[in-house]
Amino acid sequence: MAITIAELARALDARFWGEDSLTVTGAAEPAQTPPVEGGSGLIAMAMSPRYAAALAPGSMALLAEGMDPETYGLRAAIFAPRPRLVMAGLTRAFDPGPDIAPGIHPSAVIDPSARIGEGAAIAPFVVIGAGVEIGPGARIGAHVSIGRGSRIGAEAVIHPGARIAHGVIAGDRLIVQPGASIGGDGFSFVTPEESGIEEIRRTLGTREGIKAQHWTRIHSLGGVEIGDDVEIGANATIDRGTIRATRVGSGTKIDNLVQLGHNVVVGRDCLLCGLVGVAGSSRIGDRVVLAGQVGVSDNIEIGDDVIAGGATKIFTRVPSGRVVLGNPAVKMETQMEIQKAVRRLPRVMQQLSKFQESVTRLLEKG
Missing domain, CATH: 1.20.5 (Single alpha-helices involved in coiled-coils or other helix-helix interfaces)
Structure with missing residues (x-):
């Protein structure tokens, strides 16, 4: 892909300086950005003087407002009023996405009852079960499996090796990174008699007598419901509900290696960072941020707009708007x-x- 400085600035809703006809073919870090040759080249992301010091004279750069492109000998620049937001637009413009050829690869195994939307692309060795619906323009990577009755919305991107079980309902523009698993059974077991876990919850740690116990599976009959514009990171796992569905609200972003237990409800526009674990039946409000390694105990309610710092352990309810940190969270x-x-x-x-x-x-x- 190639785009002129002027066109890129308009697409980013940003101001440009210099030779507006220069063609941008991609983005790079300042130290790896060569001078423009033949009217085209890479644009450097140098949004502070610290990074701009590494710019090569004669190159193109994305700068913060107030920086002087002439100081760095640039031929063209785009000014970013909010640099990271402009970086989002720039990277989106040059991201080709996964390499999935148009159409349905002959090695894909698709049940005759499945419905594939117009313009969808299905890569090699994909398995799609009975009654599955794939929305228009969706792209399904190699070795993905989608279980019976699941519905994937329009413009979804499912990267190679992801596993989507039966009864998963997902909205439009879903992104699932490699190795993620959505809709596996919840970790739910019961003993015929009071278990050791139930005993210490009742007695707060006092053991009245240790006896042999046998765990009996509680089957997961619920599904998983995912809103629009949700992203799910590599090797993240979302368990299906026991009776009702596990739910993830629209706009929520889930990082790599996150675990959501059965019956968990996550609100809209949340950010769940790497290694977050949310135990079963907990409810998380809208716009909540859980930093890396945050743990949430089962049956906990977290209000809207809560921010939990890294490695925080949440054992009790957190009211809306609170910022918490530590183990236990305070x-x-x-x-x-x-x-x-x-x-x-x-x-x-x-x-x-x-x-x-x-x-x-x-x-x-x-």
């Missing part, structure tokens, strides 16, 4: 004070030891 400002107090402990213990020695000497003299 308000971020409280956690900061706790950390300060912990760092002071060695000095406090030294002072206490000296105080004890002084008191002991006084008592001996007395």
